[in-house]
Amino acid sequence: MPALVLLGAQWGDEGKGKATDLLGGSVDYVVRYQGGNNAGHTVVVGDQKYALHLLPSGILSPGCTPVIGNGVVVDPSVLLSELSGLDERGVDTSKLLISGNAHLITPYHTTLDKVSERFLGKRKIGTTGRGIGPAYADKINRVGIRVQDLFDESILRQKVEAALDNKNQVLAKLYNRRAIAADQVVEELLGYADPLSGYVADTTLLLNNAIDQGQVVLFEGGQGTLLDVDHGTYPFVTSSNPTAGGACTGTGVGPTKINRVIGILKAYTTRVGAGPFPTELLDDDGEKLRTIGGERGVTTGRDRRCGWFDAVIARYATRVNGLTDFFLTKLDVLTGWERIPVCVAYEIDGKRVEELPYSQTDFHHAKPIYETLPGWSEDITRAKTFDELPKNAQKYVQALEEMSGAPISAIGVGPGRDETIQINSFL
Numbered sequence: 001m002p003a004l005v006l007l008g009a010q011w012g013d014e015g016k017g018k019a020t021d022l023l024g025g026s027v028d029y030v031v032r033y034q035g036g037n038n039a040g041h042t043v044v045v046g047d048q049k050y051a052l053h054l055l056p057s058g059i060l061s062p063g064c065t066p067v068i069g070n071g072v073v074v075d076p077s078v079l080l081s082e083l084s085g086l087d088e089r090g091v092d093t094s095k096l097l098i099s100g101n102a103h104l105i106t107p108y109h110t111t112l113d114k115v116s117e118r119f120l121g122k123r124k125i126g127t128t129g130r131g132i133g134p135a136y137a138d139k140i141n142r143v144g145i146r147v148q149d150l151f152d153e154s155i156l157r158q159k160v161e162a163a164l165d166n167k168n169q170v171l172a173k174l175y176n177r178r179a180i181a182a183d184q185v186v187e188e189l190l191g192y193a194d195p196l197s198g199y200v201a202d203t204t205l206l207l208n209n210a211i212d213q214g215q216v217v218l219f220e221g222g223q224g225t226l227l228d229v230d231h232g233t234y235p236f237v238t239s240s241n242p243t244a245g246g247a248c249t250g251t252g253v254g255p256t257k258i259n260r261v262i263g264i265l266k267a268y269t270t271r272v273g274a275g276p277f278p279t280e281l282l283d284d285d286g287e288k289l290r291t292i293g294g295e296r297g298v299t300t301g302r303d304r305r306c307g308w309f310d311a312v313i314a315r316y317a318t319r320v321n322g323l324t325d326f327f328l329t330k331l332d333v334l335t336g337w338e339r340i341p342v343c344v345a346y347e348i349d350g351k352r353v354e355e356l357p358y359s360q361t362d363f364h365h366a367k368p369i370y371e372t373l374p375g376w377s378e379d380i381t382r383a384k385t386f387d388e389l390p391k392n393a394q395k396y397v398q399a400l401e402e403m404s405g406a407p408i409s410a411i412g413v414g415p416g417r418d419e420t421i422q423i424n425s426f427l
């Protein structure tokens with residue numbers, strides 16, 4: 001089983017960090033393939049809690065090599081501070097590898113992200129303000145700066161000047177902001193060359209060789225399926241492809257080499273930022289999910305919007321990612337509800353709809369059709385096997401599996417590594 005993808009099946013924050021960390025001990029490489037430090041992955045190891053943004057969660061597993069693939073956008077200042085934070089806590093970060101083709105987030109990307117959101121007013125996306133969208137826009141527009149450019153001052157200067165020629169006009173004339181001096185940006189970026197030089201590698205070659213030699217490679221997605229720029233709830237999405245295909249373009253590994261695609265699926269639903277969310281709860285139940293589930297953003301500290309499980313979304317994630325398995329997380333959060341509603345379909349303009357509508361207007365009008373399942377009150381955090389779960393918790397999992405279209409191979413019953421029920425092995 002040489003290569004597998006682990007990705008978010010909903011709107012992010014499904015527990016990907018924990019799931020990746022759990023597998024980290026048994027894989028040779030953990031590779032981030034898209035996104036940047038908009039991600040916030042919490043990993044709990046024993047009594048230690050780590051918040052990772054840009055680094056792959058595999059960095060916490062001593063035998064594993066963490067890789068930042070070409071599809072990631074890298075803010076070098078964030079990267080270095082995350083590395084030094086882990087170094088201070090005794091985590092060995094020396095094995096990290098970074099693709100020279102990954103694009104950089106520069107100070108002007110972060111500025112543009114913030115001012116353009118402010119400019120949108122009520123129509124804002126609610127981005128993390130980390131410069132993700134502007135950095136990807138430059139990549140597609142062929143005016144981006146790549147990690148490898150840090151090592152050639154003259155090319156770096158030319159590229160930064162070319163990018164700023166245009167951006168300074170926009171900043172000054174459209175957003176009424178001061179222009180950014182190219183010299184200052186170049187100087188800052190050159191300062192990252194030395195500390196990063198030891199990490200940069202031809203990660204595409206290395207990962208393909210590793211897979212050919214039978215080593216195990218895990219591709220770790222950031223964000224989630226419904227935040228995908230192609231398959232998500234556009235325009236309320238991030239600017240990359242968290243879906244399975246992103247693992248190929250974001251690393252240079254072909255689809256024929258990937259054997260398994262695991263969707264991380266929360267037992268209920270959350271979303272951060274703006275955009276449609278059919279099962280959102282604006283009542284006491286929503287508040288209860290937020291409190292018990294600790295649903296507060298790791299990156300921005302924003303409260304997450306909360307709602308019941310949505311099987312239409314889970315089925316969609318199975319389809320667009322070709323999921324082979326689900327890892328159901330946070331089942332323990334649902335303990336104590338007498339009855340638990342699950343959205344099985346939508347009502348759109350009076351009609352029952354079983355699949356996610358492609359039309360943005362239809363999705364905005366979708367009303368959830370619920371089936372209600374009986375809850376349980378027993379503490380499940382110590383359950384180690386499926387049989388140890390209360391009967392109603394078993395029925396809840398089985399119902400979700402039937403509705404979602406792929407087997408649930410693991411269940412999270414708490415944030416810790418060992419608070420997991422493994423039903424089928426992932427490797």
Ligand code: GDP
Pocket residue numbers: 008012013014015016017018039040041042043044293294298328329330331332333411412413414415416
């Ligand atoms: P990610 O962005 O997908 O990695 O998820 P986050 O780390 O942003 O949010 C998931 C939160 O749920 C983190 O605080 C995890 O420690 C926590 N978590 C993960 N799995 C479980 C679980 O099965 N039960 C509980 N109670 N918490 C979990």
Ligand code: IMO
Pocket residue numbers: 008011012013014038039040041125126127128129130131132133221222223224227236237238239271272273274
């Ligand atoms: P993890 O990896 C949840 C959301 C933002 C915003 C939209 C666009 O922790 O699951 P961006 O800054 O990416 O341009 O913002 O995407 N978003 C996330 N929501 N979890 C994340 O990452 C997210 N990363 C971005 O809130 O709505």
Ligand code: MG
Pocket residue numbers: 012013014039040041042298
């Ligand atoms: Mg998160």
